[in-house]
Amino acid sequence: ETGVTQTPRHLVMGMTNKKSLKCEQHLGHNAMYWYKQSAKKPLELMFVYNFKEQTENNSVPSRFSPECPNSSHLFLHLHTLQPEDSALYLCASSQVGDRGNTIYFGEGSWLTVV
Amino acid sequence: EDQVTQSPEALRLQEGESSSLNCSYTVSGLRGLFWYRQDPGKGPEFLFTLYSAGEEKEKERLKATLTKKESFLHITAPKPEDSATYLCAVRDGNKLVFGAGTILRVKS
Numbered sequence: 001e002t003g004v005t006q007t008p009r010h011l012v013m014g015m016t017n018k019k020s021l022k023c024e025q026h027l028g029h030n031a032m033y034w035y036k037q038s039a040k041k042p043l044e045l046m047f048v049y050n051f052k053e054q055t056e057n058n059s060v061p062s063r064f065s066p067e068c069p070n071s072s073h074l075f076l077h078l079h080t081l082q083p084e085d086s087a088l089y090l091c092a093s094s095q096v097g098d099r100g101n102t103i104y105f106g107e108g109s110w111l112t113v114v
Numbered sequence: 115e116d117q118v119t120q121s122p123e124a125l126r127l128q129e130g131e132s133s134s135l136n137c138s139y140t141v142s143g144l145r146g147l148f149w150y151r152q153d154p155g156k157g158p159e160f161l162f163t164l165y166s167a168g169e170e171k172e173k174e175r176l177k178a179t180l181t182k183k184e185s186f187l188h189i190t191a192p193k194p195e196d197s198a199t200y201l202c203a204v205r206d207g208n209k210l211v212f213g214a215g216t217i218l219r220v221k222s
Contacts, residue, residue, distance in 0.1 A: 041214065043212040045211075050208065090158070100146045100163045101208070103160075107156050
């Protein structure tokens with residue numbers, strides 16, 4: 001396994017369901033991110049974790065709940081979502097302290113809320 | 115607040131027809147401008163980072179340049195496999211602020 005791995009790649013859930021997205025990075029990085037990508041809109045940052053500590057919550061509704069048990073794993077717990085939450089959810093990682101702090105993305109999890 | 119604007123929104127080229135994509139930005143103290151390529155249904159793939167005006171980087175048919183207010187992604191003699199969405203982003207602290215992207219279609 002290399003890079004940033006996300007599972008599942010596709011998820012369909014009802015508005016009353018509870019599900020989780022999983023992300024694992026194999027790059028030895030110390031920061032992880034969740035971004036949301038909706039059609040025809042720029043990528044929106046949701047959460048940032050630096051050394052397992054959440055350093056940014058970009059006014060994300062509480063129906064999205066992140067968890068970072070260690071610097072290699074990141075979860076996004078989903079509950080009582082709305083149809084407008086349907087989007088591509090991208091996990092990413094970077095090495096804070098490196099010049100540029102380049103962010104590397106996973107392939108994304110396509111979420112459809114019905 | 116940092117702003118990133120990309121133009122055009124979409125670009126259709128014939129194979130071999132060179133062109134440029136634009137990314138204009140407003141940021142206080144640039145600490146990196148990033149270009150990514152995104153194929154449909156996939157995550158963005160890192161291409162380049164530029165740090166200072168006058169800097170240039172190349173990779174195959176792509177060349178990125180940077181001025182104090184904008185960056186250009188030049189595509190020389192593109193091929194159909196260069197078709198993708200190209201994203202530009204600037205660093206704001208520990209996060210990247212992205213533009214909306216340019217959708218490039220190269221027809222053979």
